[in-house]
Amino acid sequence: MSIARSSLVVGLSSVVSRLLGFARDVLLAAALGAGPAADAFFAAFRIPNLLRRMLGEGGLHPAIVPALTGVPDARKRAGEILGGAGLVVLAATAVAELGAGALVLLAGPGLARHPETLALATDYTRLLLPLVASVALAAALGAVLAAWRHFAAAALSGLILNGALIAALLAPAPSGLERATWLAIAASLGGVLQLAVLALAAPRAIPGLRWRLPALHGLRAGRLLARAVAAAVTSAAIHVFVFAGAQVASFMPSGLSWLHYAERLAQLPTSLVAVLAGIVLLPEMAARAVAGDRPGLLALQNDALHLALLVACPAAAGLALLADPIAGILFERGAFGAADRAGTAAALIGLAPLVPIAAAGKVLAQTLYATGTLRPAVIATLAGFAVALGGGAVLAPAFGIGGVALAVSAGALLHGGLIALALRARGLWQGAGLTARTARIGAATALMALAVRLLEALLPASALALAFFCTAGALVYIGAVVFCGAIPGDWRRLVRKRPGARAAS
Template sequence: MSLLRSSLLVGLGSIASRILGFARDILFAQALGAGPVADAFLAAFRFPNLVRRIVGEGGLNPALVPALSRLEQDDSARMAGDVVSAFALALLGLTALVEIGAGLLALFLAPGLHDDGMLALVALYTRLAFPMVFGVTLASILAAFLNMRGRFTATAFAPLAVNGGLILALVVLEIGFTLPMNEKAAWLAVASSLAGLLQLALVAAALRRSETRIVRFRRPQWSPALKNLLLSGFPVLVASGAVQLFFLVGAQVASFWPSGVSWLYYADRVVQLPLGLMAAVGASVLLPELALRLQAGETWAVVRAQNKALEVALLLALPASAALFILAESMTAILFERGAFLVSDARGTARVLMGLSLGLPFATAAKVLSQTLFARGSLRATIVAAGIGMLATLGAAPLLGWPYGPPGIALGISLACMAHAAAILWWLARFGLWSPDRPFFDRLGRIAFSTLAMSAGLLAARSLAPPAGAAGLAAFCFGGLLLYALAAWLTGAITRDDWASIAKKA
């Protein structure tokens, strides 16, 4: 399969998964609203969904692929079998622990939901939804092995099973049954676990159809190579999902406010759509050149490639942040305000979204810059940077939440994203891998000016006629995009050479 076709398959699968996930969350809002049951379900769903998002986007690949690609085919197949067996046993043990200790885990996930039996609901939904982690994690590992052999179709589209299954369950529950909201949430938790196992079955079927033995099972051999591979996977996962961990901590704090968990979840889902896509664009520009330059010891080329990738990421992140802030109320009302999701919920979610939008550029920059630490093998640095972000969330979210409620918690998460990015920059500077030059700051100024021009246009249009309906919101989004593209072209924030460079790397 050609590189272009493989890239298109993976890209289409990623985009389709995000669109389905967004549709799923719109249906969540319609079916569950943002009340106590929704808080309990979303608190329980956040942890398995966090794991699914990290491993589903290749969070384990930096640990698995390099180690196995250096081995001969037979040795690689045997090592792959050992990895799958070791992870399967570990995941079964973890699932058993969660099923037994779901009450304690519920207290950890949502300590504020201690009234009216809500913690018992969180524990129930956790028990029902957590088996999804077993399915999606093993599916991600098998997908990495398939990708090493140039098999991309099943791995690109199998992750759609989780969101597609949940959408089907939501439609069936809404149309075919009249259930109390707590029972409806329980069936959704069951559906998420079944969908995760379906994803595993699809990837395993693709593995069996492979012409060559990609995975060879045997009694697991606890070799030093396997031990190092498994130990390196944990810090890679923590660093890959650092921003998601900040939201997990923020949800713990938000559980002390009515509807806080729900508002934070829905606002997070709006922010994650551009964040994931922009991080993928930045990484695709950075990584191919970065790996080669680090091996050659060309530090100056690493810095140059890193600056270029950061420019591309901020070229997209800054206007997205501004647009989300300006259109937050219209977005949440048009996307979520229906069924059990009330007008007051839409307004609360909008204020949370405004707070989160301020952290989008920092979260995007951290995702791009952390790739250099991954490539350098600086796992300790990535863990420390993620830990600083989590501590910042623990400090800022309660401090700002006390006077401002959930919007203050969102602002605390944005500050944590800034602290995380600053910590990564500190490590890069310590390693001699951060040296922004004059062209970088010049480009950043042009991007900022273009963003201001777009923001002025959106504010003026909103004052004349606020977006009405999905068509109106789409018109505002596309109009803002066109205005920003024009301003970026006129100011030189993006040039013909940039397009040529991106196309060449693609």
């Protein structure tokens, strides 16, 4: 029961964090628009944000939690892990401060053509590096707390960063500071505050926990580090592909900004699938894998995949059909002009296929995690990165930012396909009935898309009309799902408590 409650807190916090992030970006669009200052800020923010998603959303848990489970000196080992993380983070931050310009070129190599923007991005990066250090240490603390079944502090503290940025956007910048500079400072202050909250919560939740000089050495430390890196990279695979796309987009004026705004919109529906995986799917899959219940594991995988596509497919269709009014109504104000609206809409159309593809990949990856297998997920992530980067470079000259976004979706497609092949090779894939289920969802989505297109032709674009399109589309989709028989008849398996399930001691 306590695990269920904690998982619910984590899931709801994730949704709230996404919504706060979306509100933050609406305000950012009005404050910065999509010009050189915005490109510089987003180039500087890209690496901290990627690391925050890789580490702060449970990326270190698969590495640290097993290392602290069932060992007699768990508190001592936890202190050593925290102490070692502190030393590594401090050293890496010092090096990064010296090489901030190289980091910026890694995130946006195209900025080398624009020395003024590059110089701005380098300054912002130096201001944001305390955020990176804070996020990394907060992630390690969160994983240690999770080993003792304490989740709430880490989940709720993750809301602080977006809250700090929203507060900074709503308040005037201090005298003498440019808006983007003030935002970079506010982001780092938010990260430090998040770390402080966890640092105060950890000793209370785990009596006797003390930061120690690391005594880990040899193969044990090497394995832990390798597993931590693998878990962090694979858990944020979609963000890694967007990072690849951003490298190509950096060669386009305002490309980084357009891709950033479009990505935030595409991430809203995929976060719902991430919540499903975090709350229900992985614990149940792990329990069935440990029990040797392979038929039950496969049935649960297919049910979850069906439910994920049931949510993601209409969301993708809606984003593609309504990309222009969405970009205009949500962002077109202040410094964000008509050209920025068109660029963001083009990127959103290219990212729309990413929504169901990412949802399917997220579900399938849980099966690998449940069975303790990380290598295929790492290979799939690296391959997807290569396709997103290379495909973006090939498509950008002809299709602009839309081609870059489409390459990101193609990278995610390869990632999901390779994971499916890895599951098949291990006897963990059962496609019987899945094609028919997917076809029914596709038919329901097509009926919804037709209704939305007809309504869009009849009504002029406005905020009220957009809300009406979304509401009417959702109602049509629900009816179409029932008509097409796309509701999984055994969906209760996804939420039913497993008999005898209990938290690990």
